[in-house]
Amino acid sequence: MKRDLVAIQGLSDAALVGLMDLADTLQRDLRAHARELGGFLMGSLFLEPSTRTRLSFEAAMARLGGRIITSADPATSSAVKGETLSDTVRIVGSYVDLVVLRHPAAGAARWAARHASGPVINAGDGAHEHPTQTLCDLYALRRERGRLEGLTVMLYGDLRYGRTTHSLARALVRMGCSIIAVAEDDLELPDFIVSDLVRRPGCVARHIVVDDMEDVFHRRDVRAMAIGPDNMVPSGGESVDEARPFSLKDSAVDAIYVTRLQAERGAGASRALPILDHRFLTSQPFKETIVLHPLPRVTEIAAEIDSDPRAAYFRQAALGVPIRMALLMWASGVYDLPLETAPLYEPESVSGYRCENLSCITRHRTEDVPEEVARSRGDVPRCQWCEEEAGPA
Ligand code: NCD
Numbered sequence: 001m002k003r004d005l006v007a008i009q010g011l012s013d014a015a016l017v018g019l020m021d022l023a024d025t026l027q028r029d030l031r032a033h034a035r036e037l038g039g040f041l042m043g044s045l046f047l048e049p050s051t052r053t054r055l056s057f058e059a060a061m062a063r064l065g066g067r068i069i070t071s072a073d074p075a076t077s078s079a080v081k082g083e084t085l086s087d088t089v090r091i092v093g094s095y096v097d098l099v100v101l102r103h104p105a106a107g108a109a110r111w112a113a114r115h116a117s118g119p120v121i122n123a124g125d126g127a128h129e130h131p132t133q134t135l136c137d138l139y140a141l142r143r144e145r146g147r148l149e150g151l152t153v154m155l156y157g158d159l160r161y162g163r164t165t166h167s168l169a170r171a172l173v174r175m176g177c178s179i180i181a182v183a184e185d186d187l188e189l190p191d192f193i194v195s196d197l198v199r200r201p202g203c204v205a206r207h208i209v210v211d212d213m214e215d216v217f218h219r220r221d222v223r224a225m226a227i228g229p230d231n232m233v234p235s236g237g238e239s240v241d242e243a244r245p246f247s248l249k250d251s252a253v254d255a256i257y258v259t260r261l262q263a264e265r266g267a268g269a270s271r272a273l274p275i276l277d278h279r280f281l282t283s284q285p286f287k288e289t290i291v292l293h294p295l296p297r298v299t300e301i302a303a304e305i306d307s308d309p310r311a312a313y314f315r316q317a318a319l320g321v322p323i324r325m326a327l328l329m330w331a332s333g334v335y336d337l338p339l340e341t342a343p344l345y346e347p348e349s350v351s352g353y354r355c356e357n358l359s360c361i362t363r364h365r366t367e368d369v370p371e372e373v374a375r376s377r378g379d380v381p382r383c384q385w386c387e388e389e390a391g392p393a
Pocket of ligand 1: 133
């Protein structure tokens with residue numbers, strides 16, 4: 001079977017740990033592995049802007065002795081002439097051994113993986129998933145904190161349109177962390193993520209009112225949801241109206257993961273997220289908290305905390321190279337990982353539904369994705385590509 005990575009569920013828990021362990025070995029001397037992927041060729045196909053993801057993938061491949069071809073400017077790719085993604089990846093896939101794809105449509109990587117002969121790695125598909133950023137985030141968290149099991153991670157910012165938090169929330173819960181998701185009401189974690197998380201045995205999601213929110217975030221119009229193992233998550237309500245009070249002072253927040261407002265995806269360009277600054281980090285609940293961010297940051301983290309030892313985002317970004325080296329070694333077939341044979345959640349096909357998400361690959365102007373787009377996993381029918389709720393056809 002070809003080793004695609006289209007979503008974080010494609011890697012078992014043991015595989016996630018295996019990649020981090022391999023990255024630890026590689027990281028000790030990044031120059032010592034130049035023979036691992038000699039003769040391999042990677043195609044970077046970036047149909048959306050990127051700096052870190054593309055360059056860290058390319059650095060990773062080069063460090064392993066492989067070579068790279070790149071299409072990094074959507075304006076100069078044949079997509080502007082109306083070529084379908086399926087044709088593009090079929091061709092690029094025939095030139096190279098594996099394709100790293102970034103695309104503005106949700107579900108694009110899964111669709112592309114159907115058409116490429118070799119592995120496709122999702123480097124971000126619309127507002128859906130960004131599994132390799134999650135590998136970097138988990139790895140950074142593990143290195144900073146020395147473990148993952150039992151950690152409490154606050155996700156803060158644009159959790160609706162930011163794809164990194166979608167993959168990360170899934171991985172954190174699987175690694176035994178609990179999450180406090182804090183966002184304005186239209187920027188909360190989407191239902192396709194929350195409903196997926198609570199399907200795990202023993203995992204709950206509860207609405208809470210953070211009592212000291214105003215002291216900490218200097219605003220009251222943000223909502224909080226606690227997600228994780230039942231015994232680690234504060235008591236709260238089933239719905240927003242039933243949310244129960246909770247004080248952050250009673251809980252140790254091990255890390256805060258901040259994201260920028262995804263203005264290009266409809267999060268509203270004219271608003272700004274509150275700034276995480278020195279005053280924030282000196283408030284009691286965050287005295288021991290490390291700060292992570294997938295970057296790029298815009299205004300949501302003040303530069304004044306860059307020199308604070310708890311500001312871990314630059315160290316986090318640097319780890320993108322060793323963890324992607326590990327991933328490339330697996331995807332190229334030179335390193336094996338323990339993979340579960342059964343998927344985490346068995347999808348069940350249902351007909352008569354159509355995806356209504358205008359940003360889904362099924363609605364992309366060039367694509368002709370098959371009619372039957374819905375799957376059910378015991379809840380509402382969902383699009384099998386972008387996972388958003390589907391409506392009647
Ligand atoms: C993220 C992305 O592209 O989703 N960037 C990245 O890959 N490091 C986050 C973002 O753009 O906000």
